[in-house]
Amino acid sequence: MLPRDVVSLGLAGLVAGLGNRLSPMPRPAHPGRWTRTNHAGHPVTLAEGPIAVGSLLTGIAAYRALGGSTRGSLAQAVAGTGSGLVGLYDDLYGTGQARGFGGHLQALRAGTVTSGLVKIVGVGLSAAAAAAVLAGGRSTSGVARVVDLGLDTTLIAGTANLTNLFDLRPGRAAKVVLLLGSGLIPSGAGPVVGAALGSLPSDLAGRSMMGDSGANSLGAAVAVVAATSLSRPARVLAVMAVLALTGASERVSFTAVIERVEVLRRLDQWGRLDQWGRAGR
Numbered sequence: 001m002l003p004r005d006v007v008s009l010g011l012a013g014l015v016a017g018l019g020n021r022l023s024p025m026p027r028p029a030h031p032g033r034w035t036r037t038n039h040a041g042h043p044v045t046l047a048e049g050p051i052a053v054g055s056l057l058t059g060i061a062a063y064r065a066l067g068g069s070t071r072g073s074l075a076q077a078v079a080g081t082g083s084g085l086v087g088l089y090d091d092l093y094g095t096g097q098a099r100g101f102g103g104h105l106q107a108l109r110a111g112t113v114t115s116g117l118v119k120i121v122g123v124g125l126s127a128a129a130a131a132a133v134l135a136g137g138r139s140t141s142g143v144a145r146v147v148d149l150g151l152d153t154t155l156i157a158g159t160a161n162l163t164n165l166f167d168l169r170p171g172r173a174a175k176v177v178l179l180l181g182s183g184l185i186p187s188g189a190g191p192v193v194g195a196a197l198g199s200l201p202s203d204l205a206g207r208s209m210m211g212d213s214g215a216n217s218l219g220a221a222v223a224v225v226a227a228t229s230l231s232r233p234a235r236v237l238a239v240m241a242v243l244a245l246t247g248a249s250e251r252v253s254f255t256a257v258i259e260r261v262e263v264l265r266r267l268d269q270w271g272r273l274d275q276w277g278r279a280g281r
Contacts, residue, residue, distance in 0.1 A: 001185055004066035009190035009197075012059025016198025019051035020208055033092050039169060042206055046091050049213030052195050053084035056221055059191025069228070071137040072188045075130040076224045080192075082126025083160045084217030090119040091211040120161070123216055127156035130224055151235045156223040158242035163219025164212055165249050170272050171204040173215040181222040187229035192221040204271045 026035040026043035038044045057077060064073040094115040131152035140148055159180070167173035177196040181189040196218055202208040210218075226238060258264040 001190075004063050004068050005185050005188075005190040007066060007190075008059040008063035008068070009185065009194035011062045012055045012191045012194030013198035014194075015058045016051055016055035016195050017201065018198075019055065020048055020199060020202035023047040023051065023202075023208065025207060036209065036211075038206060038209060040206065044207060044209045046088075046209065046211045046213070048199055048202060048208035049084065049088060049091060049211040049215070049217070052199050052210060052214035053080060053217045055195040055198055056080050056084075056191050056217060059194050063188065063191055068188060071133055072224070072228045075133040075228070076188070076191065076221045078133060079126050079130035079156050079160070079220035079224050080217045082129065083123045083220040084213045086119045086122030086126070087164070087212030087214070087216035089122075090115045091213050094119075094212075119212060119216070123160050123220065124153070124157045127160065127220060127223075128153045130156055130220070131227070134224070134227055148232065151232065151239055152227040154239050155227055155235055155242065156220050158239065158246060159223035159226075160216040160220035162242050162246055162249075163222075164215040165246070166254060167210050167212075167215040168255055169268060170206050170209070171200055171270075172268055173210050173218075174200050174203055175267065175270075177218045177222055181225065184222065184225045184229060187225050189222055189225040192218050192225070200271065206272075 023045060024047075026045045034046045035043050036046060057080065060073050060077050060080075064070065128149075131149050134152055135145055135149050138145070138148060163173055163176055166176045174196040178193060181193040181196070185193055199208075199210065199214065203210065227235060230238060258268050
């Protein structure tokens with residue numbers, strides 16, 4: 001790894017770790033807009049999401065200052081910020097009246113614009129803007145450019161949504177980002193990997209959660225790096241995988257599948273604390 005990779009990763013991780021460490025603990029007796037109840041019935045704060053976005057942007061700024069790609073950094077910032085903001089809107093003001101893409105479309109046909117639909121549109125527009133930034137640095141034109149724009153937009157928006165679908169247990173979404181981004185660090189994934197690493201301790205301890213804001217933002221950012229470093233055939237395969245998993249999520253519980261597969265269950269539970277503060281088994 002180059003120095004800019006190490007510095008951007010470390011700085012993003014430091015900002016995320018300190019931010020979550022210093023954020024107020026949720027108070028069960030006085031729940032607020034920033035407090036949610038996790039799967040175990042314990043209060044968690046949604047502050048982790050905006051902190052992840054802020055740490056991502058800090059890492060991106062460091063990466064660019066040390067000679068990183070201007071277009072890649074800008075595309076990451078656009079996708080991460082846009083997806084994070086609309087995700088935060090859904091976190092704070094969402095009503096949960098519809099689930100899944102199909103549910104939001106049904107609500108729209110009934111005349112209701114859900115917060116989830118606002119998020120879907122916002123993530124899509126952010127992904128398209130980031131894809132346009134990347135397209136400006138490629139030598140393709142005509143049909144090839146349109147294909148690249150479509151692939152990159154779908155990959156970025158789809159990965160943002162898919163990462164959020166995994167945010168159902170402590171640390172799971174951050175681990176997904178780490179799995180996706182670790183091999184891409186030399187291509188500019190240092191900031192997003194650092195943000196995910198710095199978010200893990202608080203998330204695994206069950207005191208905070210990424211929410212739509214953090215999961216959408218980091219998922220979109222790591223997909224931008226993939227879009228800049230993968231060949232077109234590889235991006236086609238990546239898009240197919242993202243769409244297949246997203247479609248499967250409408251019919252199959254990811255949590256149930258993870259619980260049934262020993263390797264996935266161990267990876268999912270690694271580092272997690274139970275309600276007595278003991279490491280998950």
